[in-house]
Amino acid sequence: MKQILYVSVASNPITDSDMKSLLNQARSNNDRDHVSGKLVYVDGQFLQLIEGVTEQVDATFDRIKIDPRHHNIQLFIEHAISVRTFPDWTMGYVVASIKDVMDVTGISQIHGLSDLYKQVQDDLMKDLIVGLTPTTNR
């Protein structure tokens, strides 16, 4: 199995109905492919962790990379795993604020996830996606 974590920029502000259809599509594919993970939306940017059997994760990420709903996709983590981080989630979803990101990472003065790229290690990116909990229920 493998796990990947990337950050990207939403092409347009995401509405509730856009997000609902994106999640329906992602969850039904992931259920079929035994892919699990978590998607965080922070102020126009996505942070997503995807995990599962290597071939299925690669196929999923190949589709995600060419999706016009986002761009500037930056892969942070790509490694083999033996245990899933989010075994029960076909795609958990969290809306977070920059303040939440600062609280979880302990780093002040972050204006966007792009600032974080320069400052944190891969491990901290993973702590971040695990530590962010919903501020909005959708």
Ligand SMILES: Cc1cc2nc3c(=O)[nH]c(=O)nc-3n(C[C@H](O)[C@H](O)[C@H](O)COP(=O)(O)O)c2cc1C
């Ligand atoms: C931020 C973001 C996250 C996504 N996450 C997933 C995902 O976890 N699984 C998935 O199959 N598609 C995901 N998608 C959608 C894919 O880019 C693509 O549209 C979809 O897999 C195509 O599915 P289809 O072959 O059933 O039409 C995501 C798209 C975006 C923009």
